[in-house]
Amino acid sequence: NAGVTQTPKFRVLKTGQSMTLLCAQDMNHEYMYWYRQDPGMGLRLIHYSVGEGTTAKGEVPDGYNVSRLKKQNFLLGLESAAPSQTSVYFCASQDGPGELFFGEGSRLTVL
Amino acid sequence: AQSVTQLDSQVPVFEEAPVELRCNYSSSVSVYLFWYVQYPNQGLQLLLKYLSGSTLVESINGFEAEFNKSQTSFHLRKPSVHISDTAEYFCAVIRFTGGGNKLTFGTGTQLKVEL
Numbered sequence A: 001n002a003g004v005t006q007t008p009k010f011r012v013l014k015t016g017q018s019m020t021l022l023c024a025q026d027m028n029h030e031y032m033y034w035y036r037q038d039p040g041m042g043l044r045l046i047h048y049s050v051g052e053g054t055t056a057k058g059e060v061p062d063g064y065n066v067s068r069l070k071k072q073n074f075l076l077g078l079e080s081a082a083p084s085q086t087s088v089y090f091c092a093s094q095d096g097p098g099e100l101f102f103g104e105g106s107r108l109t110v111l
Numbered sequence B: 001a002q003s004v005t006q007l008d009s010q011v012p013v014f015e016e017a018p019v020e021l022r023c024n025y026s027s028s029v030s031v032y033l034f035w036y037v038q039y040p041n042q043g044l045q046l047l048l049k050y051l052s053g054s055t056l057v058e059s060i061n062g063f064e065a066e067f068n069k070s071q072t073s074f075h076l077r078k079p080s081v082h083i084s085d086t087a088e089y090f091c092a093v094i095r096f097t098g099g100g101n102k103l104t105f106g107t108g109t110q111l112k113v114e115l
Helices: none
Strands: A004-007 A010-013 A019-025 A032-038 A042-051 A054-057 A064-067 A073-078 A087-094 A100-102 A106-110 B010-014 B019-021 B031-038 B044-050 B056-058 B064-068 B073-078 B087-095 B109-114
Touching (some): B031 B073, B044 B073
Parallel strands (some): A010 A106
Antiparallel strands (some): A004 A019, A042 A054, A087 A100, A087 A106, B019 B073, B056 B064
């Protein structure tokens, strides 16, 4: 029973490089989310999706793009990485209101 | 504006002692309230939730939280902590303002249980 799976778990980028984080869920949930977690700041919502083919901006969307081509997958892209994007990224899918299932996180370092 | 405030960034406590992790929210509309726990190098897990009904809610591992509307609080308590409770705890809220049901998280409280 995989739940929410994120790949890769670790990545080091140079400033200006691009990359994509993949999130996959096997629970048939409609809602999916991407958060970033930084020390002392809790979790901040980057983008979210309420269903296949739909995406919306969260609290801190600048510098990120997302796609939800298939219901089970939610991709987070960084077009031109910056040191300020060094963070731990979490994907989550939603069952009932507020009931999120999180992946184990992807630790990204931008040099 | 911060809608969820966790005043304590760190709470050290000895094993078998009681603990309270404080959470206050700001809202003039109805809310749902949640506590999530994050163990080291893992994602967050739902610990307990308040949606409606009884204002006292409990988790399966002995934690409880009480919704206090007049004080806009949802403090998390445990009468006797264990080493395995060492983790970061996040309070979260959904406010029903017509903008969907997205969670807003507090900044977290690191609970460190010592022998």
